[in-house]
Amino acid sequence: MKRFGKLSIVIVVVAVSALLTACGNQTGNSSTGSTTAKESLVWSGWAANEKSTKPSIDQMTSSWNKAHPDQTVTWQGWPYDQTEQQLIIRSQGGQKLDLAQIDMNWLPTLASTGDLVNLESLLGKQWLQSNFTQNQLNLGQVGGKQYGVPWSMASIGMVYNPTLLKSVSVSAPPQTTQEFEKDLELLKAKYPNSIPYALSTKGTSELASDFQIWLWTFHANVFDAQGNPVINSQGAVQALTFLKDLKDKGLIKMDVGRFDARQFFAKGDIGFYLDAFPANAFAQTNGVPAKDIAKTIQPMPMPVLNPGDHPQSLAWGHLLVVFNKSKDLKTDAAFIKHVLSPSEELMYFKNTQMPPVEKSVVSDSTIQGNAWTKDWLSGAQFAKRDQTSAYTNQSKLQTIIGSAVQSALLGQTSPQQALNNAENQIKSAVKK
Amino acid sequence: MDLPTANKRALSDKQVGVLLVAPALIIFCVITLYPLVNTVLMSFTNANLLSKYRAFVGLANFKSILSDPTALQVLVNTLIFVIVATLVPFTLGLIWAIVLNEGRKTSEFLRGLTLVDWIIPSTAIGFLWSWIFQGNYGLLNAVLTKLGMIHSNIDWLGRPGTAMIAVIVAKTWQTLPWFMAFLLGGLKAVSHEQIEAAHLDGAGNIRTFLSVIMPQIKSIVSVVLILGFMGSLQQFDLIWVMTQGGPASATTTFSIDVYTAAFNNYDLGTASAIATVWVIIDLLFVFLYVRRLKDDFQ
């Protein structure tokens, strides 16, 4: 009995301390406490979970909450690569979810759950058309229904470090893939521990989207115009062989993700990488002082295979969507209009380089006069949508493509074999 | 107050026995048996996480996973992981148990410290080893470079072979203490007289270990190995945190594969089919396990 007594004391002590921590948290916690704010709308996404965009999101919600104390908004977010899954699990589970920031590539998948609201009726056709171009609106549509409203839109393109290039006596960014490879070799020779080109090799979905741009560069596609998978075409094999060659020469590295790339780039360890429009803002959050930004990071048109080809880039954008389980659609709509109001959009752009979309904001002098924007746009005229994004099982397609590219880069299979496998798997995945 | 007691008395021993086992039985049926059966049934449908509707598709899911070139790789990965990530920590755990059993003053302290490895949350262990194996500025690369053993950094987690080694090392570190604790208990219970007798007969250490100690801890060894194999088969968290099954599926085991199919590709039908194949393979182990248990349950 004596032993039993001692044991129960320990259990009681632990239980009490657990309770205390739990209670202590209830009062001390403000940012995540969705239980305490029952009335409030839940806004989801990843923007407030990243350093560069968090202050702006906080500002947007707090300015709203100040003006609407009865209809407050709280943020509930996840890291970018968990967001799509968490949104689906959450909405399928019937949890509270009102509006969300999504990557435009996820729209078909999310729309197929039947949980999204057609925003045309909610926001008004008039309002949509007066604020956005038809092209922009198209990016938020699935089957003719306006499930998403554009928030930030631009492209994923290539950036380079001009100072680093100058140090190997290269004064202008490479224009062709040949020049590109030559510059990478120069960088490698001078800085053996650097990553000359940081292809996103870690996560399969990031790799698939980088590879999409390379496919286009080599005149290849994932699907042809009829929607048949053609990822094992000659051009595609050529693209993958090109990358495999870079890998074998140590010009690209495995186990590098987009976040690694941003960090190493800011440190001056990377010559080139592909990133979204706010790449300069990312460099700044990773420690590059504002005055050195122009010297450290510059956008450039994607190298082309043959002189005269269009430089490729990938359309990139964030949409806002509303879930039909939301109890207060009117407030959702009002909040969306708040986030998309010119003043908030301009603030967002100034603080984070997130590119605004509304006509009135785009024409604003702050944006028109911005050097980064101008340079970026010159390389982004031919931005196209990721070809996998038309499918509801986009994430599966990306896993297939990313794994195939990885296995070829690692030399487990030949580029041809890897892409043949991918083509087979894609075929059966889209048939379902 | 007499009535309830009387009622209880009225229950026969048999009934009390069944009542006592009822909660466990209910939990078992609801949380294990039904889900298992339902998952097998779901493998014949095109169920997915995105819609409520599902249709019978026959063997289509099985056909598609069997034609998937990574299916064989996943099987091989799983076998390698289960065997190596169980036998290595077992062996090291046994050695460590023998060392700690030698009764030095510090043994008790070391034993406690060793068990700390086991109670650190898996996620944290995954972080720790990702950091040690980090390909660009991790500890292992720094140490090997300082020792002059490598000239340029190795992407431990970015290469198929080394990524598998890395997750096995992490798993070894996590479960070694658990094996040690079991085996140490076994060693402590070994009869000292028999060992003395063996020594008096002139048996060396190795012979004593093989002919006196081993037979006495044999049953504990088979138990920990079975439990260990099962633990490795179920392993999800360490691999997920360290590699998410990559690169190029090199560390994708069954658990990771099923999870990815269901919660990344939202394809419950395929996920269930993979799980069903796994259950079938598992039945072999179940058979061995049941044979082992039968001896116990006399």
Added chain:
Amino acid sequence: MFERTFGFRVFYYTSLILVGFFVLFPLYWMINTALNPSPNVFSIQFLPLHATLNNFIGVLENGSIMRYLANSLMVSIATSFVATVVAAYAGYSFSKFRYAGRKSLMLLIMTSQMFPQVALLLTLYLMMKAFGLLNTYLALVISYVSFTLPVGTWTLKAYFDQIPNSLIESAKLDGAGQMKIIHRIIFPLAVPGLASTAIYGFVWSWNDLLYSLTLITSNSKRTLGPGLVLTYMGQFQSNWNSMMAASIVVSIPVTVMFIFLQRYFIQGLTAGAVKG
């Protein structure tokens, strides 16, 4: 146990140094990283020469991590309590009662832990959704209890087998009812077994990532495993100093508890196995 021959000494000291290093150095490394100031991530610091507690303070001030910790403690304690009680009843029933189907039932419950948990999860997710139990602690606790049951029941059965039937008989003669016998006589005699089952259940739920990642969807209810993953994935993936500090902080409560219970754990763990 072994004669101290030269060969044994070589084996002893090599193992002590090599295995000891493998077991302990990563712990040191965790602490060292947590003590070093953040910007040092790119250059390895072998010693905490510029030790700072800032990383720890950062973690303690991070409301979310403390909340995950509290949630994990609650779920794990609940699991460990429920699992121990259910396993003890079942173990006692298997040990001291005889009824039809007892043996098959025992085998069935024991084999249940062979089945892939991720396979069960596919249906459990849909089930919890149908019952509105997604995003509740209950969903986690009953799942964890079911995973703890096989080993728990088996350990405790072995324990109860060692208790002589005569003890129960004489208690019955004294007029004690079944419930009284179980709670007042049997359980106190099986404390190490109960403790080891409790610890087993605790550690199980403490470690889980798979179930809590899918069954819990709100930050306020999230437990440690997914909480840490979601905090340190993506952008903060290379914030190793803070990550290690968080890992240490969340390990402390359990370590303290474990120091008290270690003895029971080892006794309980081995009792079942040694006997079999």
